[in-house]
Amino acid sequence: MKKLKAIEYETEKFKIEGKYAYLYCLNGYGKAKINNNFLENKLKVNATTRNWKTVLTLFEMMTTD
Structure with missing residues (x-):
């Protein structure tokens, strides 16, 4: 760690909170050096990533009747 x-x-900035890593990419995730593969290799874990738009869409799906 x-x-x-x-x-x-x-x-690029990131913060680790418990089992979650939050990543901010000024130039977009597609150009990020700190990406899913980077985190999996450094932390020796399986990881998944979501951009903020996807997070908001999933939240909306969960909270809409």
Whole structure:
């Protein structure tokens, strides 16, 4: 975890909270260096990623009658 926290990119920021990692990509996720494969390799876990639009769509689907 310490090695991961030491990695910084000017256009990408991330925060780890418990079992979740939050990633902000100024230039978009498609151009991100910190991506799903990066996190899986560094943390030795299976991971999945969702962009914010998808998160909002899933939330709307769950809260709409």
